[in-house]
Amino acid sequence: MKRLLIPLAAAGLSATSLALPAAAEPNWVSDPLAAKPAEAYSAAAFWLEANGAALRKATQYHWDSKKVQKLVTTQAKTPDSKPSLVEPIGTAKPAARTRNVNVPKTIGKVFFVDRAGRYRWCSATSVQSRNRNLVATAGHCVFEKGKDVFQKWVFIPAYYQGSAPFGVYAGAYAFTHYDLDTYDDYDGDYAFVAVHNGFSLDKAKEVAKADFTGWKGDKQVKSEEITKAEFDTGLDKFGPLGPYWSKTLDTADKVGPAYLGEKTLTKVEVTKDAYTAAPASTNANLNGEKFEQVGPTPISREEYRKLAGEKADGKVLGFLAADKDSAGNETAWTLTRYYTKQWVKADKQVKYFRDRYYVAVAKDAGRLGDTVGGQGLAWNQPLGQAATVFGYPSAPHPDGDRPFTGVTPKWCSGKTGTKRVQANMFRVETHQTLRCSMTPGADGGPWLVRYDNAKRAGYLNGVTSVFYDQDGNERIDYVSSPYFDSETASVYDKAGFAETKSIVGADGEVRQ
Structure with missing residues (x-):
């Protein structure tokens, strides 16, 4: 793995600093994606060129739908510290009451190129942070088989039918749990990515x-x-x-x-x-x-x-x-x-x-959190509470039926399971579950607890990691997420110090 000394904000914790247990070790690792503005511009422009042709060619992260797991319930998860929260930012003005679920503009897709040169995507969300520049997604949507990071990694919030209404945000630095990075252990299958300011391309002049x-x-x-x-x-x-x-x-x-x-x-x-x-x-x-x-x-x-x-x-x-x-x-x-x-x-x-x-000519779209806001973060939460899960499902069910296109965001809601689960194929021992029929493509999508449908804001308490066919009818019926605990908070906290910048100047030129 490549290791990099990440540019961090000045010493001294902000109002959003985390109160971590004194004995907690920060089990995090970090890797550069496109740290320099010119590299970031190249990555983002790659997806925007030719009216987004590369975006349209991309397919969901590869998953062998014939190898979906069955849940193995073990025991209740014991938090390693008291429940804690970080508040969301930039929430939308309260909307009129509706029975439908209002999708927040923080939700979007991450796009990347894998080692074989294939164009891929996963789901993700903007999350509150000191520098208003963090994206949360599944670790396997950033690190290829727990090893080197994917290439040309970008986040497009509010992605809808091939459009990027708030610009494209190129990844600068990726942070994940040591166990995912070292052992490809999906108990740490989450990542927080610090992104540069977004930008959009105007017509050529x-x-x-x-x-x-x-x-x-x-x-x-x-x-x-x-x-x-x-x-x-x-x-x-x-x-x-x-x-x-x-x-x-x-x-x-x-x-x-x-x-x-x-x-x-x-x-x-x-x-x-x-x-x-x-x-x-x-x-x-x-x-x-x-x-x-x-x-x-x-x-x-x-x-x-x-x-x-x-x-x-x-x-x-x-x-x-x-x-x-x-x-x-x-x-x-x-x-x-x-x-x-x-x-x-x-x-x-x-x-x-x-x-x-x-x-x-490129236009600077500003910091991610300033542009679309950011969901809060919750860890060491009790199991069995209501959660709303968003994502862009696309892959077929194991029986071949494909009810989702991946073009528009979907959601599931309900109470998470009260027991932790195992999935030996992914070294999973402590995942939380939700009954949900979304298919791969929803990988990395946020699990939001205390979701306020009117404000379109809640607290990130998981990301979609593994898909299951529990009743054996060749249809996905459950998804699971790593349990967010103090180690998750440690990774998030470290990612929150990463400083990023605008990659284009006032005249649309690329900064060096």
Whole structure:
């Protein structure tokens, strides 16, 4: 596992500090997700690009629905200290009374990429914290098999039918229980993730080439065909190295400076090595001089993989690069193209183009807790109390029936079981249970006690971890959560000190 010294708030506990037993050891571990703003921007932009195409491709966290467990009741769970609470923040204005359950905007989905490159998602919620930046979900929705964290981890609160109404929040640091991290023990199957400020991407805007070159965020070059008159005007205005260019449509004769007839400037794409070796412009109308470099232009990992394969076949001349973090994981991908001059006889068939430069402008959405609020936290609570569980179920039942799509949030409510349960497959010994038919995809969804339907707020007292078919009819009928005790509070408390930041500036640029 990678270990990191997390930036923590200044010493001195705030009003939300926890009163933990003096003898309690903080059995927590932490790992970086995308600690630097540029890494976080890349992760979030990956999901937002192409109008959220990656979000639509994602599927629920993989679960073999044929291997659902049966509950094994053991004994009542004895709290390790007195019951305690942290109050929710940013609760909604009381709504009119209704028989329906009002879904809080703190509920949403986390998206990530697993080791096999598959796009996945789980359920989660914003939770109250000192820095108003914490997300709570299942540990197995952050740590892959209890080991390394997933890549490109983001949280989208109030996710609904592919939209991100309050922005995308990239994970910075993940905190979980030592037992999950070390033993893949689902008694510690929860995680608190400190996220950076959220952001959204506006439509791309056109900018000058100089501004495009210096832009730190997403950018793209688009070429449009123009007339020869527009081309000539462009050359007069911008010079031969400006955004105007042309290309021949046949095997035109190249001409040199001694040629006395009319000639036209075109450009030829070359490799980086050939461009580096080419002479700079001497204004002597020579072929093979440097024309321009376009890029580095950010591309997606999928584009990078595709172009890398084509480059190996000699179909791509551009230079591909992949940035890596300190652990050697790829975080961003770029393509740079290189062109040299080519002068041809003007009587050859030529098409003319103008390059247009666009940048994607990001808007800061602020801290998560300030934007959507945060549920409270409760631990060492008695079993057998009323709870409301939210999530985005999607997987089919073991019998193959799929009643949920995962597109919209669902809920279950009732009293939790009065006995703790076991599930040997997951080293579970102390889970709490609730009768509920939600299927996987609801993983990580919050268990809220004392839920105020009018204010859409309550106290987080668990997260959906394991699914069960108790009566053997190949239908999920129970879910379980780790029991939140003082060790949970210790993990939460440590996560609450993690400091995060805005990842885009006032003009939409990516902070360094």
